[in-house]
Amino acid sequence: MNKYIDEAESLLMHTYNRAKIVFDKGEGVYLYDVNGKKYLDFAAGIAVFAFGYGNKEYNDAIKIQIDKLIHTSNLYYNLPIIEAAKKLIKASYMDEVFFTNSGTEAMEGAIKLAKKYAYQKTGHANHEIISMNQSFHGRSLGALAVTGQPKYKKPFGPMIEGVVYAEFNHLESVKELVNEKTCAIIVEPIQGEGGIYPATSEFLEGLRKICDDNDILLIFDEIQCGMGRTGDMFAYQGYGVKPDIITIAKALGCGLPVGAFAAIYKVAEAFKPGDHGTTYGGNPLAGAAVSKVFDMFESEGILENVKEVGGYLEKQLDSLVEKYDFILERRGKGLMQGIELNREVKSYIDKAAEKGLIIISGGMNIIRFVPPLIITKENVDEMIGILEECFGE
Numbered sequence: 006m007n008k009y010i011d012e013a014e015s016l017l018m019h020t021y022n023r024a025k026i027v028f029d030k031g032e033g034v035y036l037y038d039v040n041g042k043k044y045l046d047f048a049a050g051i052a053v054f055a056f057g058y059g060n061k062e063y064n065d066a067i068k069i070q071i072d073k074l075i076h077t078s079n080l081y082y083n084l085p086i087i088e089a090a091k092k093l094i095k096a097s098y099m100d101e102v103f104f105t106n107s108g109t110e111a112m113e114g115a116i117k118l119a120k121k122y123a124y125q126k127t128g129h130a131n132h133e134i135i136s137m138n139q140s141f142h143g144r145s146l147g148a149l150a151v152t153g154q155p156k157y158k159k160p161f162g163p164m165i166e167g168v169v170y171a172e173f174n175h176l177e178s179v180k181e182l183v184n185e186k187t188c189a190i191i192v193e194p195i196q197g198e199g200g201i202y203p204a205t206s207e208f209l210e211g212l213r214k215i216c217d218d219n220d221i222l223l224i225f226d227e228i229q230c231g232m233g234r235t236g237d238m239f240a241y242q243g244y245g246v247k248p249d250i251i252t253i254a255k256a257l258g259c260g261l262p263v264g265a266f267a268a269i270y271k272v273a274e275a276f277k278p279g280d281h282g283t284t285y286g287g288n289p290l291a292g293a294a295v296s297k298v299f300d301m302f303e304s305e306g307i308l309e310n311v312k313e314v315g316g317y318l319e320k321q322l323d324s325l326v327e328k329y330d331f332i333l334e335r336r337g338k339g340l341m342q343g344i345e346l347n348r349e350v351k352s353y354i355d356k357a358a359e360k361g362l363i364i365i366s367g368g369m370n371i372i373r374f375v376p377p378l379i380i381t382k383e384n385v386d387e388m389i390g391i392l393e394e395c396f397g398e
C-alpha cells in the first residue's frame with residue numbers, strides 16, 4: 006500500500022492529510038483495501054453512501070443510463086432529470102430546483118438566488134447575508150464567504166462583502182444583525198463539520214419569524230443533514246420549520262457527484278434565463294441516480310431504519326458517555342451523531358482504522374458517526390465493540 010500512497014502524494018495536491026489506506030472495493034457497509042483487509046464503514050464517504058456499497062438496483066440504474074445517454078448540456082431537456090426533479094420537489098415540498106455537481110455549487114446557487122430575489126425587489130444589489138459561526142458551507146469562494154470558520158478562509162481573502170455572523174442557537178445575536186439590507190439567513194439545521202450541533206426548535210422557529218417579519222429568505226443547508234440522515238427526509242421536517250431555499254448534495258446521488266438547490270416558487274422565479282448555469286449539472290446520468298435514490302428511499306424503508314437504528318446508536322453512545330469520563334457528551338439526530346471528548350480524537354480514529362473501523366472527526370475533539378443509512382443494530386454493536394477496544398488501549 007505504501008507504494009501507492011507515495012505515488013498519490015507525489016501526484017495529488019496536498020490538501021488532505023489522508024489516512025494511510027488505499028480502498029479497493031466496497032460491499033454493503035464494508036470497505037476493503039488493496040490488501041483485502043475489511044473495514045466496517047461508519048463514515049459512508051462523508052454521509053454519502055446511504056445504501057451502502059455495491060447495491061445492485063442502484064448500480065444497474067446507473068449502468069443502463071450510461072449506455073443510453075450520459076450528458077447533453079442544459080441547452081436541451083432530458084427525461085431522467087425531469088423524473089429526478091419531480092421526486093425531489095415532492096420530497097422537499099419546494100417548487101422548483103436547479104441541479105449542480107456538488108454541495109458547494111448548490112450553496113453558490115442559493116446565495117445568487119437570494120441576492121437576485123432581493124435585487125428584483127429593491128432595484129439594487131447591496132445586500133447582506135447572515136450566517137452562523139462554526140458553520141460549514143463549502144470550499145468555493147462564495148460558499149467559503151458564508152462559512153463561519155476563519156481557519157478555512159484566512160489566506161483566500163478578500164471574501165465577498167456583506168456577510169455577517171451570528172451565534173448558532175442564539176436568536177438575539179441574529180436579531181442584532183438584521184437590518185434593511187439583510188436578504189437571507191443561512192443555517193444548517195444540524196451543523197456537521199462544525200461538530201454535530203443540532204439547532205434548537207426555538208432557534209429555527211425564531212429565524213422563520215424574523216424572516217417572515219422582514220421579508221428575508223431563510224436558507225437551510227441540508228447538504229449533510231438532509232436526505233434521510235436524521236430520520237426525516239429533510240431535517241427541517243422534524244422541526245416543522247420550512248425554509249425558502251434548501252441546498253442538498255452528499256446522499257442525493259449516493260455516490261454520483263450531484264447537488265441541488267430548490268426554492269419556493271416566489272423565490273425561484275427571480276432567476277431568469279442567463280442568471281445562472283452549469284455545463285454538467287442536471288445531466289441524464291445524475292438524473293438517473295437521483296431518481297433511483299428517491300425510489301429506493303421508499304422501497305428500502307430508509308427513514309424507518311434510520312429512526313430505529315439511529316435511536317439504538319444514540320442509546321449505545323449515551324452509555325459510552327456514562328462509562329468513560331473523557332467523553333463529555335453525545336449530540337445529534339438519527340444517523341448523524343457525534344461524541345465530544347476532552348481531548349483530540351485523531352489517535353482514536355487511526356487506531357479504529359487499524360482495527361477495521363472507519364470513523365471520522367467533526368472538529369479536533371469530536372468523533373462523528375455518519376454511517377450508511379442501511380446499517381443494522383448488529384453493525385452498531387460491532388462498531389461500539391471496536392471503539393471500546395480503542396478506548397481501552
Ligand SMILES: *Cc1c(COP(=O)(O)O)cnc(C)c1O
Nearest residue numbers: 107108109141142143197228229
Ligand atoms: C459537505 C458540505 C458542503 C459542501 O459540499 P461539497 O459537495 O463538498 O462541495 C456544504 N455544506 C455542508 C453542510 C456540508 O456538509
